[in-house]
Amino acid sequence: MKRIALSLMATLMAGSAYAEVTVKSCDREVSFDAPPSAAIxxxxxxxxxxxxxxxxxxxxGYTGISGWKTLDEEMREGxxxxxxxxxxxxxxxxxxGADADFYFAGWNYGMKVGGEVTPETLEPFGIKVYELTExxxxxxNKPKVSMDDMYNDLLNLGKVFGVEDRAETLVSAYKADLEEFKAALNPSDEPLKVFVYDSGEDKPFTAGRYAMPTAxxxxxxxxxVLDDFEKSWAxxxxxxxxxxxPEMVVIVNYGNVTAEEKxxxxxxxxxxxxIDAVKNDRFVTLEYVEATPGPRNVKAVKKLGNAFWGD
Incomplete structure (x- = not known):
């Protein structure tokens, strides 16, 4: 009942400002006649x-953070x-139990193929799911990962929650900031060869063609260097x-094994x-929240660009 009341209130508050919205979520289309009011x-x-x-x-509320990661000061405040x-x-x-009406997650980001939590299993309970594009x-099948994957999610969330102008302004600012940074870079004619080291000693867990670090x-x-690896994280x-x-190694920092230990x-x-990167001691660290699709991706590109081409 609580969710029904909240949804009704949201509908009344939105009034004519919110028309029915349909967004593409992976291979599905998801429609909303009011902004979600109890999202997770x-x-x-x-x-x-x-x-x-x-x-x-x-x-x-939110899920799936402290079991693997710690929150930095910015995130704790948020x-x-x-x-x-x-x-x-x-x-x-x-x-x-949380009386949710919306779940923002992804495959291997809160849902597993064939698992108990999927868009199909949540639908009977009035919980709509938007899936992380990456x-x-x-x-x-999907195209190779790009920065547009992250932009797409922000723009779709903006539509779903009735803050489309805010999302478009934010994405435009990210794009302009990134283009300004790239214009000031002085890379060599040949792209620097880079390996992403997430975790693992017997076999490294890394980013392939469809994982955000590639973009x-x-x-x-x-x-x-694993751009031809037809996987996401594997x-x-x-x-x-x-x-x-590889000439450079990107370390993804999270969990019990520190970046320095890796x-x-x-x-x-x-x-x-x-390996050239090891011989020349060329390593750069990205925090998990920088290496996965999200608002810190532009900061991550700057960190990488400065490590790749800085003095």
Whole structure:
């Protein structure tokens, strides 16, 4: 009943300003006749997308952060008034129990293919799902990842929540900021060869063709050495990395193993000693929230560009 009352209130407040909205979410179309009023986001980067659009008052909580990651000061302030409903992926019962009417998640960002929490399993309970664009590769074909994946999500969220002008202004500012930075870069004629090291010692977990770091690296004047790896985030073998011989390694920082420990592993592994990046000690760190689709992606490109081409 609470959700029905809130939805009715939202409809009345929106009045004629909110016409029915339909957005593309992976291979589905999702329609809304009023802005959601009891939204839940999963993971730190998706939650930041909601916050940067000023949607905290439309949220009843978030999930999937503290089970893997810690919140920095900026993020803690953003979610200060919101409860974390589940430390890791939420169950269906968690979402229903929160009386949610909207779930912003992705495949391997709060939902698993064939799992208990999917758009189809939540639909009977009046919970509409918008899927992170980058993650759509897990349920079908999509183009190679690009910065437009992140922009697309912000613009679609803007439409869904009736803050389209805010979203368009934000995306335009991100694009202008990025273009200004790229114009000032002085890259070499050949893109810098870059490997993304997320985690793992026996086999590295890395970013392939469909994972956001590939787009960030390209925007910074580099090329992911696993650009031909037809995966999003996945494991490869170290022999492949040695063969690709990256000139720079991007460390993704989160979890119990620190970025410094990951660097030390690569530096001290004799099998990796002849990789150019290791020989020349060329490493740069991205925080998880920078390496995944979200508002900090432009900052991430700047960090990479300065590491790639700075003095």
């Amino acid at each position: 986001s999963n993971d730190v980067n998706l939650t930041e997308m909601m916050l940067v659009l000023g949607l905290r008052d439309k949220m009843v 979610v200060a008034e919101l409860p974390e409903l589940s430390e890791k992926y939420p169950t269906k019962e968690v979402l229903i 993650s759509c590769i897990h349920i079908g 960030l690296i390209e925007a910074a004047g580099g090329v992911n 494991k490869v073998d170290w022999e492949t990395v040695v063969e690709k011989n 660097r030390d592993f690569m530096r001290n592994n004799p099998a990796l000693a002849n």
